[in-house]
Amino acid sequence: MVNKEEIRKRIISTARDIFGRYGFRKTTMEEIARELKMGKSSIYYYFKSKEEIFEAVVRYEANLLRSELTRAIKAVDSPVDKMKNYVRVRMKAFEKLSNYYNAIFDKNLDHFDFIEKIRAKYDLEELAILRLILYDGNRKNVFRVKNSEYMAMAIQTAMKGFEVPLFWKKKEIDVEDRVNAVLDMLFYGILRKE
Amino acid sequence: MVNKEEIRKRIISTARDIFGRYGFRKTTMEEIARELKMGKSSIYYYFKSKEEIFEAVVRYEANLLRSELTRAIKAVDSPVDKMKNYVRVRMKAFEKLSNYYNAIFDKNLDHFDFIEKIRAKYDLEELAILRLILYDGNRKNVFRVKNSEYMAMAIQTAMKGFEVPLFWKKKEIDVEDRVNAVLDMLFYGILRKE
DNA sequence: AATTTTTTAGAATATTCTGGTCGATTATTC
DNA sequence: GAATAATCGACCAGAATATTCTAAAAAATT
Structure with missing residues (x-):
């Protein structure tokens, strides 16, 4: 057996x-x-079916993304570095987790229930991670964010927005440049000005 | 119109x-x-058909390969450099001319007449180029090849042999290393020993 | 060794997909 | 306005493929 x-x-x-x-x-x-x-x-x-296999694959990749994110956050101490690693992991996920992103963006797969469920679960986890980073940054007087909850949601939404051109253009964009651009934008808005 | x-x-x-x-x-x-x-x-x-489009694509890529080969040969004077460029172009063609190579290696497409025709035509042109390089090398006393015709065919056959692992492994091989290995092997056999 | 359970896979079936055609429509040319 | 060129969604026959069926093999149990 x-x-x-x-x-x-x-x-x-x-x-x-x-x-x-x-x-x-x-x-x-x-x-x-x-x-x-x-x-x-x-x-x-x-x-049970081809769809069930695909669901398992997408679920696996969502777990991979969460693990990688968690690992990258834990690897550094500074909230600024944590945020940098968050953005970097998020941007680079496209290459390694193509099924997860295909499931999200491919209109032909819209009829699959599981996709929305997996994404919702992942999003909640990511939101929790972001809130912790922001809270930690505030506590260490590095960030100045009044409402971590709202800001975390705003950052997550913005990151999702950046995903779209990455998906459609497929590797025609230099990811590293994108990471830096996103970080500049993010930090000018939230980095304490002294 | x-x-x-x-x-x-x-x-x-x-x-x-x-x-x-x-x-x-x-x-x-x-x-x-x-x-x-x-x-x-x-x-x-x-x-007329999907097959006709594919034939046009494969023909286009064969022409591209020949053009690139011709250009690379003409870009240098030394027979040694010409041979180096020949190998380099041949090895790197995989990435850019995937349809041409798919047509050759994909068993499911064996029933397409045009593939063999296109390849035969290309092979003759390549053979002519190789013969010229060898003849030129002999004339300049850089190579010592008794029968350019046979050697050209041997080199072409060997190159085709090298294509096979490149095709199946798809980019898991560092092409540049392969190019150098092939050139070493080729030159030890034909480079004049002084 | 016999029996039961688990796992296997080619054939068959049900369903979906796709190459190619048709006929109608629109655009362009004369 | 007529003729020709170019367009495309609907349609269909056949091909492709997801899934099931069923028998056989392998593994486990008795």
């Missing part, structure tokens, strides 16, 4: 590569099966 | 991008049309 969870993880990992390359619709179950060296119907033993 | 040739070129260029990204089979006429902001059946006014 094989380890069911292990097999599921293998399927998710392989499917993620192929979905990432071709997108949900152009990826076939036959392709995933071939890459796994399994029969196509064997996959249905572990997953 | 619009310029028919201009429209055809626009279609080829746009189709090339999409074919390059998804391959012949996964690309749909609907996608090409949408990217061109045309109706799908409008494309059939300019091309």
